[in-house]
Amino acid sequence: MEDLKLRIKQMIVERLFLNVSPNQIGDDEPLMEAYNVDSVALFEVVIGLEEEFGVSMEDSDFNVDSFRTVNSIAGLIQDT
Amino acid sequence: MIEAFFFGADLFGVWRAVPGARTAWVLAPPFAEEEKSARRALTEIALSFQSRGEASLLFSFRGQGDSGGDFSQVSLDDWQNDLNSAIEEARRRAPDAQTAVVGARLGASLSLRVASKRDDVAKLVLIEPLLSGRSFVGQQLMRQKIRAQMTGEPGAEVEMRSAEYEDLDGWPLGARLKSDLQALDLNREVFDCKAQTRIVQVGPKAEVGPGLRALSDKLNASVEAVVMPPFWNLLDYSSPAPLIERL
Numbered sequence: 359m360e361d362l363k364l365r366i367k368q369m370i371v372e373r374l375f376l377n378v379s380p381n382q383i384g385d386d387e388p389l390m391e392a393y394n395v396d397s398v399a400l401f402e403v404v405i406g407l408e409e410e411f412g413v414s415m416e417d418s419d420f421n422v423d424s425f426r427t428v429n430s431i432a433g434l435i436q437d438t
Numbered sequence: 439m440i441e442a443f444f445f446g447a448d449l450f451g452v453w454r455a456v457p458g459a460r461t462a463w464v465l466a467p468p469f470a471e472e473e474k475s476a477r478r479a480l481t482e483i484a485l486s487f488q489s490r491g492e493a494s495l496l497f498s499f500r501g502q503g504d505s506g507g508d509f510s511q512v513s514l515d516d517w518q519n520d521l522n523s524a525i526e527e528a529r530r531r532a533p534d535a536q537t538a539v540v541g542a543r544l545g546a547s548l549s550l551r552v553a554s555k556r557d558d559v560a561k562l563v564l565i566e567p568l569l570s571g572r573s574f575v576g577q578q579l580m581r582q583k584i585r586a587q588m589t590g591e592p593g594a595e596v597e598m599r600s601a602e603y604e605d606l607d608g609w610p611l612g613a614r615l616k617s618d619l620q621a622l623d624l625n626r627e628v629f630d631c632k633a634q635t636r637i638v639q640v641g642p643k644a645e646v647g648p649g650l651r652a653l654s655d656k657l658n659a660s661v662e663a664v665v666m667p668p669f670w671n672l673l674d675y676s677s678p679a680p681l682i683e684r685l
Contacts, residue, residue: 372642375667390588397585398673404580409647420580422587 359432365410366431373406374399385429400425407431413438446523447516448506451497453531454484459493461561462532464524466497466545469574470509470609472670473502476542479669479678483540486682493535495528499545510603510610514548514618521545521552525559536560539633540685543670544568547624550657554629562633563685564659566640566668569649571622575606582607625652635659640681641668 367380376393389395395403403425407413413435424434439455465480467473484494499517500507507516521539529537538561541549546567553559568574585591585607603610637654639646639661646654646663654661666680 375642396673397581397588398671400584400588401577401581401671402668404584405577415580420583420587422584 362432362435363428366428366435369406369410370403370428373402383428386427388426389428390426395425403431407435411435444506445497445527446520447500449497449500449520449523450504450506451495451524451527452481452484453528454488454494454496455531456488456491456493459491459532459535461487461492461538462528462535463487463492463494463538463540464497464521464528465494466521466524466539466541466549467499467502468543468545468670469568470502471578471607472543473498475672476670477503478675479681480542482678483682483685486685492538493528493532495524495531497524497527510612511614512612513614514622518548518552521548522556525552525556529558538562541565541567544571544574547571547622550624550629550631550635551627553633553635554631557632559633562631562635564635564637565681566638566670567624567650567653568622569624569653571619574622575611575616575619578606625649625656629657631657631659637661638681638684639663640666 363385364380367383370376370383370389371378371380374393374395404415424430441453441455443451443453445451465484467480468476480496484496487494498505499520501509501512525537525539537559539549539553539559540563542565546564549562550564550567553562603612635657637650637659639650642665644663644665646661650661662684664681664684667676669676669678
């Protein structure tokens with residue numbers, strides 16, 4: 359689980375070109391508020407999930423709440 | 439010298455003339471919302487060509503930008519015809535120059551199709567071409583869903599549909615264009631491209647992904663990755679300098 363979370367953080371840092379280390383992102387830190395994740399940035403994260411974790415979300419499956427923290431994203435990946 | 443004008447099927451273009459230019463570029467923009475975000479970067483690319491003594495024509499496909507036409511009625515064949523018109527226009531304006539085409543995203547995919555059917559395109563640069571139109575349409579619908587949930591736009595979560603088109607993030611996607619996009623699959627299509635071809639991946643990864651690698655192998659093209667934000671997806675300005683340095 360810790361490996362998965364670190365990969366998620368690395369993906370977020372990489373995709374959003376953040377100037378932070380992946381380890382600086384807290385597991386329960388609210389991503390949207392802490393890193394100014396707007397709809398454009400979240401779209402990049404969704405694409406990252408598809409490309410790097412093989413998580414393909416149909417339009418009807420998408421729920422923004424699944425992307426609020428690293429822990430919730432990890433849960434999403436484990437549930438698919 | 440810069441000239442803004444209309445040509446072909448009421449297409450809007452911006453021609454940057456350079457006396458004695460040895461190369462005349464045609465810049466093929468991305469699709470719909472991506473074109474709007476990419477416009478400034480494409481203009482900067484055109485300016486960089488001009489600064490090194492190369493002419494360029496930056497245009498908009500019909501139904502997009504300042505070009506005429508009804509977006510809901512267009513097809514990819516229409517846009518390929520538009521690109522052919524743009525190439526002819528560039529050749530007419532710079533008859534002694536070699537013709538080169540640089541396309542971004544869907545513009546890159548269509549550039550490859552068009553250049554493969556011509557023998558007068560000397561150079562072809564494909565910036566992050568769309569490999570799968572089906573995947574692209576799905577992603578655009580997802581983007582619409584994301585924005586609706588994040589902003590709580592009233593009614594935006596409900597996809598507006600009519601008999602003639604469906605709403606694709608504010609753009610009326612006609613049945614013909616949707617069908618054409620869903621059929622677009624560059625790694626399954628057959629190309630006979632005589633132009634010297636370069637593929638440029640733009641994004642967070644320093645390694646070229648397998649899809650573009652496969653396309654480059656098929657085309658016998660060079661391929662490289664430029665690490666920078668995907669300028670066609672951004673609302674804010676992001677300098678295309680890392681890309682321009684490689685063109």
